[in-house]
Structure formats: structure tokens, C-alpha cells
Amino acid sequence: MTNSPVSSSEGNSFDLLDPRIQHWIWASGWTELREAQDRAIPLILDGSEDLIIAASTASGKTEAAFLPILTRMVAPSPHPLLAIYISPLKALINDQWRRLEELTEKLEIVVTPWHGDIGQQRKERFLKSPQGCLLITPESLEALLCRRGHGLAGLLSRLAYVVVDELHAFIGTERGKQLQSLLHRIEKALGRPVMRIGLSATLGDMEGAAAFLRPDSSRNVSMIDSKGGGNELKVLVKGYLESTSSGANDPESAGVAKAAIASDLFRVLRGSSNLVFPNARSEVEYYADSLRDSCEQMGLPNEFWPHHGNLSKEVREGTEEALKQIDRPATAICTSTLELGIDIGPVKSVVQIGPPPSVASLRQRLGRSGRRKGEPMILRAYCIEEESDDPGISELLRENLLTTTAMVRLLAEGWYEPIRARKMHASTLVQQLLSTISQYGGAHAQRLWDLLCVSGPFRAVTSAQFASLLRELAKREIVFQDHTGLLFLAPAGERMTEHYTFYAAFATEEEYSIVSGNQTLGSMPITRPLSPDSYLIFAGRRWQVVSISSNEKVVEVKPAAGGTVPKFNGTMGADTHDRVREEMRKILRSSLAVPFLDAKGQELLAGARGNYCRMGLDHKWILQSGGEVQIMLWCGDVIKDTLALMLQQRGNRLAYEGGLSIPVKGATAESVREHLKELADGPAISPLELASSVQNKIGEKWDGLLPVELLDASFASAKLDVGGVQSVLRTRFNEE
């Protein structure tokens, strides 16, 4: 292939591919293999190590994995091979299915998509001839193991590769723990390791990702980190001041800043395609409605479309289609639904309203713009600060503007939050235990312990905790042990594993469907049912409620002129990282101008710096104000929350609602100082003891089935950092 039209920067990866695949590459008009593809091909063909491919969106990661996998599949062999591709989204499976079909058309390789929306016929065809590429979700794979476990070794006997897409979306979550367990159970059933390939755009640290992909380190994980040429970054952060003093209860005056932001967005975004991230579904509804209304007022076709997780598939696909149309401008107002790799067209700029949840998330969002060579990435951020008669510390230090400024600076430095995967997820152990018993139709306690906790991913669980979990499940008649020592599912356990809701590792609430005529607009939580005739803004439009059916959980609506933005049930917020809070303090201590702030932003920052000096915050971190004491730790939320619990456990009364400080009520600075000194220098309190003092620890799906001590341990692993508290307190005392 000396005159091959496709060049390869290093080595001869192209030459290693099957000629038919080489022809496909040529016919697709590619002039060269991307760096990640070039490097991945020999490693995947060799197959003796695991692999992580981290490369930017639209850099051909999927092809990097599948070009060599398909080459292996079409090579002459007595046994046809099988590859499993695991995706966190059904939409992504459908995308990849289309792309792979195009590639495999002439190769006679069967590609089988498998998730909840795929018909039974296709699934049965795969079960009869389990080869080719299986594209599946973790939940469907769980169901496969749980229900067809007997034949698993036969079914997957040809398995040669496991590809995990969007790896970062799994790390540190219940779904990620479930996925690790599934991969381990498959290898144990086969009695051999299978090459694992992780694909990701954003990875804070590659070592952490490797430890996630192969937790027992029994195989080496190679890494391809192809960051790609960074496009120029253009940033503008705008500040807004909202007065909430005196007339604060007047609903008309609340939202002046939001209206100003909406009108600025209309002015700068019209005529191009953009993504707007306002941080909350209710805010998405506000801006989508307001911007669509502005288009209508001016007699223009609508360019603004909503996208969030409570909107129906049809509404979301409508927005995605509008974005893909290159010849017509379209801007999506969205939540993190548009952060993952669903295929949307190129966008000119990304708008962030309010502080981003994390630097990593900001980076992922920004990666959606400036995708073409030479085009800059454009970020416009809007920050609303409040001004009241009785300002708190967060208000005086302009926390929203300051957080956004700190995150933009860290982003520009190239820093983002490393992966945190120290959580035990004992809730998911309950699922894996029951699923494994179902898979084998009964199992010895010792075997389950070995499989899940000794060689498997629940390494943080002790044998005593595991034994107490089995006793708890037996007490609840979910499992029982026969005279030979085998564990079986009891009737309650069988009902659990047979119900379709068992296969997802994460919990969700029940919701009402919102229906207009024969169109389903989406769904809403049922904790706040609407009264008939009330008005509602949903899917970026205005509606009136016609009827509510509690039995069928359906709200019927019709178009209307009025409406208010709905409330959704938010869960706990994101944990801001230590480094972000340190950067915020650094900005307050400096007097240098921040060039990407607008005039109002500069003015607000100058005020915050003045307040920081006036309060003496450079050396003082325990402040007395009236009967309240404020503790300023300048650390991330996990440590701050842990200290709040420690103080509460020692009898302090807190008025803690997040923010920059921990307020202690009815105390003196001296007494609080004494407590903090003892905590800093005294023996470290055990995280389990601290956890046992916490009232509501139920957070994950099966937490309610855990014995007390295991629940405490699982809570502590996810939420507490006692060592971190001591270390931060010592730093603060030393600085005085």
C-alpha cells in the first residue's frame, strides 16, 4: 500500500486494518487517521492490555475502537467474535448503531442494539447467534445476567472486547459501581479476562480512570490522551445586581436582572446557533419562554428551544433536530442533557447563567463550541448578585460572581476536578448480591463474598459487614439459606428481581405525564400536583391545566396566554472543590484587574475585595456578628459539611445552608475557637461514629435495606472527610 491515499503520522496503523475497512476509510474521504485512531489500532489488535482513549468530542474515538475490532472480527477464524459496547444513553446507542451499520454493511458483521426501546425479535436473533457487536446499556446487561445467567458462559463465549463509552459519566456513581460489578461477573463466568476499552472526552486524571476501568489492577491499562490542539478561548463574564431590599416581596420587582439577561441573550444570540446553560430546569423554562416570546413579539420565526430531562423524547428530538440544521440558526436552552456526546451540530458560543456546577462540567460544555479548526471557543457567563438590607457573607463577597471568575481562571489554567471514586455504594451491593443469586439460581455465602467483595468491586466492605447484610436480608425474608448453606431468593427477593425496576442502580421518583391533545410534552414530579385551571410554563410554552388524573398520573393541558414556571424537585447540589474555594480567596486577596469581567462585574468585584479587607478576612477566619459566629474555612463542600456535622455533634446550633461560611448560633467566638482547636489537635473522631449521629442517611436506591453499621460506613465513604477537616483547621490556625 505504498500509494495509499491515507497517511498515518506514526507507524503503519492504516496498513494493519482489513483491506475492506481501508477501502471504507478511503471512500469516506478521510485523508489521514486521527492521532487517537493511529495509536489505538495496534494496541487493540494486540489485545493483551486494557486501554483508555481520552480525546475531544468528534475526534473519532468510536472509530479508533471499532476499526481494529472489526478487523479482528473479519479475520479468518473458526469462531466468530463478539464485542460488547456499553453506553450510558439509549440515544447514543442509536447514534452508534447507525454509524456502525454503515461500516459493517459489506463486512457481514451483525450489529445488535439492545435497550428498552428495542423490539424482542432483534434481541432473540442475537440470543440465537451471539456474535458481532452488541450495543447495550448497563441496565439491559444487568437484566441479561440476572435472567439468563444459566447460559451466560455459552452466550458470551466468543466475547473478545468490552468498550465503555463516556467512561467519565460512570466514575464515582452507583451506575459505575454496577458496571464494574457486571464486567467482573462476566469475566468470572467466562473464567478469563476480556480486553476493556474506555472512551472519554473529559478525564481529570488518567490514573483514576484506569483504576476504575480495571479495579483489581490484574492487567495493565494503556492510555491514549489526545487532548488535541486547544482552540483560542474567548470569555466575557457579566455582572448584574438585583435589589431585594424593602420591596422584596413584590413579585414584579424580583427578576429584573433575569429580564435584563434574557434581553441581552436575544440581542447577541439571534441569528446564530448556541447553547445556553442556566443550571436548573425551571430556569430553562423561564428563558425558553421569554426568548420565544421575544421572537413572536418581533414577528420572527422562533430560534430558541428548550431541552431538559423532564421533556418528552419528541420535544427533545425537536430541539436536537433544530440544532442540526446548519442553514437555520437555533439556540438550545438546556441542562446537562446536552453535555454528553449526543450528536448536535456545531455551535458558535456557550452561555452559562449562574456559577457552573464544576470546572469539569464547564469544560465539557465549552467543548461543544469552536469545534472547527481556527474557530474560537466562546463563553458568555452571566452572574446575578443580590443586594439586601441585611447582607450575609456570601452576598458581601459576591459569591456567584467570584465562583464563576475562579472557575474560568482554573479552566484557562487547564485544571479541572480529579475523579473521586472512593464511595462504597453499599446500596448497589444489595442489587449485585440478589442479581448474582438469581444468575446462578442460588449461591454459597463464601462464593458471593469472594466474587463481589474480595475479587470484585466492593472491596471496601468488611466480611463482618457482609455477614450482617446477609442476616438483614434474611430477616426481611428477601433471601434464605438452606441446610447445605446455599443462599436462595425468598419470595420477596424473587418479586424484587423479577420486576423491571430492579435493573437500574439509581433511584427515581414517580412523575405525572404532561399531555396536550395527543402530544406528550414531558413529565413533572407528583409531590406538587397542579390544581385544574391553573397556568403553567412547560416545554418553553404557556398552558392551562384542563384535568388531572391521579390514577393514570396524567395532567392534560391546553395552550394558554398566561403561566408560571414550574418547580422541579432538585436534589443535593454539587460539591464545590477545595481548589475552587482557594482560587476564590486568591482573587479577593489580589488587586489585579480581571480582564474578562464587564464594567458591572469589575465594580462588583471591587466591592467584594473592599468587604474582604474591611472584615479583616485575610487573617481572621472566626468572626463574631451579634449572637452568631461565622467560620470561614476556604475549603470545598465535603470538608465544610463534615465540620458542620462535627460541630453539631458537639452540641453547637448551626444555621447552615451552604454558602461560604458555617454560622454557629448563640455562641461566642472564643467558645467556637476552643471547639475548633480541640478538633484540630485532638484525636481524630471515627467517621463511623460521626455518621451514626446523622439522622437522614438514606440516599441511594437500596439504602433502606442495609444494616445500620453498613449504612453508616457507606454514608461516611460518600460524604465525610474527617482527616480533611483536621488538615484544613491546622492550616487556618497556622495562618493566624
Add this chain to the structure above:
DNA sequence: GACCTGCTGCGGAGTG
């Protein structure tokens, strides 16, 4: 004090 994701087997009606 954000956001997001996913799900089997069967029975019955309707159609070719």
C-alpha cells in the same frame, strides 16, 4: 444546595 441516566415479559387487540 444542580443536573442526568434506565428497565422484562406477557397478554390482548389489531392487522395482513
